[in-house]
Amino acid sequence: MEYQRIKYGEPFQIRRRLGDLFRDIVRIKGVEYERGKGFIVRDYYALANLNKILIRMGLILTPMVECAVCRRSVDCEKCNFTDVCLKDVSICLCDECVSREDIVKKYLTVSKESLHRYLK
Numbered sequence: 001m002e003y004q005r006i007k008y009g010e011p012f013q014i015r016r017r018l019g020d021l022f023r024d025i026v027r028i029k030g031v032e033y034e035r036g037k038g039f040i041v042r043d044y045y046a047l048a049n050l051n052k053i054l055i056r057m058g059l060i061l062t063p064m065v066e067c068a069v070c071r072r073s074v075d076c077e078k079c080n081f082t083d084v085c086l087k088d089v090s091i092c093l094c095d096e097c098v099s100r101e102d103i104v105k106k107y108l109t110v111s112k113e114s115l116h117r118y119l120k
């Protein structure tokens with residue numbers, strides 16, 4: 001199985017020959033195609049539906065995932081939880097942060113801070 005990273009709302013190329021499936025793909029709600037740019041996936045639901053088609057060709061699209069605590073990008077392919085993960089999250093915890101002793105406290109602090117920023 002091949003994994004390809006994408007960002008919601010940003011165009012990307014699908015590394016497969018799509019043929020007739022192209023029509024099925026652009027019919028998915030939240031998936032668009034822009035000539036010369038590529039496909040755009042709007043959200044989690046659109047991505048899940050798109051992956052149902054692509055998985056048959058051995059491809060899974062995974063959204064760019066960033067660590068909620070340190071904001072570094074998380075490498076899903078090296079993750080220990082890959083078998084149980086739905087692979088449709090955009091926020092997670094990196095290996096380093098997840099092994100911190102104070103991770104729960106740290107995570108709550110960071111969440112509270114971003115909530116305050118949001119409410120301002």
Ligand SMILES: [Zn+2]
Nearest residue numbers: 067070094097
């Ligand atoms: Zn981290």
